[in-house]
Amino acid sequence: MKRLVIESEKKQKEEKDQVSEVIKEMSPEELEAFKLERYRKFIGPLTEYHIDDMKNRK
Structure with missing residues (x-):
């Protein structure tokens, strides 16, 4: 299992x-x-999700 994690980390670093x-x-x-x-594809939607999540917690 540990070997798979290390290989996965190596692949992520290469990418x-x-x-x-x-x-x-x-x-x-x-x-x-x-x-x-x-920003349009990744950061913006995540930010909006977290803002909505925080509003729903109140």
Whole structure:
């Protein structure tokens, strides 16, 4: 079981390193578009979910 976790962590690190390399090669315009898209797809919905969750707890 521990070996699977270590292999999974290695794979995640490799993927993160690949994404980091791609980001380094982006032009400023591409990087800005990437950040906006990432926010729209991932960060924004998570933030909205947490805000709604906090409102429902009151």
